[in-house]
Amino acid sequence: MDIRYVVTSLTEGSAEHIYDTLYCARGQAENLIKRHKTQLASDRTSCRSANANQMRLILHTAAYWLMWRIQQAIPKATALAAAEFATLRLRLLKVAARVIESASRIRVAFASACPDAGVFKAIATGLRPAPT
Numbered sequence: 001m002d003i004r005y006v007v008t009s010l011t012e013g014s015a016e017h018i019y020d021t022l023y024c025a026r027g028q029a030e031n032l033i034k035r036h037k038t039q040l041a042s043d044r045t046s047c048r049s050a051n052a053n054q055m056r057l058i059l060h061t062a063a064y065w066l067m068w069r070i071q072q073a074i075p076k077a078t079a080l081a082a083a084e085f086a087t088l089r090l091r092l093l094k095v096a097a098r099v100i101e102s103a104s105r106i107r108v109a110f111a112s113a114c115p116d117a118g119v120f121k122a123i124a125t126g127l128r129p130a131p132t
Contacts, residue, residue, distance in 0.1 A: 036064050039085035073126030078119055091116055092123075 006015075006023050037043045042060035045053040067085045070092065074080050080091060095116075098109040110117050 035085065036060070040064055040067070069127065070123060073123045074119060075122045075126075078122075080116070080119060092120070 004019065006019055008018060010018055010022075040060050040063055042057060042064070045056065047053050047056065064085075067088060071083070071085070071088060074083075074088075080088065083091070095114065096111065100107040100109065108120075110120065114120075
């Protein structure tokens with residue numbers, strides 16, 4: 001049995017409700033902030049200008065959102081389904097491919113020995129917008 005104690009001044013709601021909805025949610029938010037900092041190095045604010053540092057943080061947040069969206073599009077049956085952002089970056093973003101651009105489409109050609117070609121196809125299908 002894993003018993004936990006939380007001291008609070010809240011009077012509304014049961015102890016279980018306070019723990020599950022407030023305390024655990026705070027911990028999850030801290031974990032997401034930690035992942036944002038460690039996986040994408042978003043805590044680097046080495047520019048002299050505050051505006052430049054703010055723009056850097058905005059770009060890091062956009063990268064975080066993109067990586068999160070890619071992570072959500074990975075099929076659950078693959079080994080990458082529970083991978084960290086650093087692993088996704090190494091396996092999915094740092095890959096050599098030939099990009100062929102035409103008037104109506106963009107084709108990406110991977111090497112025949114690409115180990116994650118099926119995952120790329122599944123991600124592209126998962127990121128495709130729903131038909132209107």
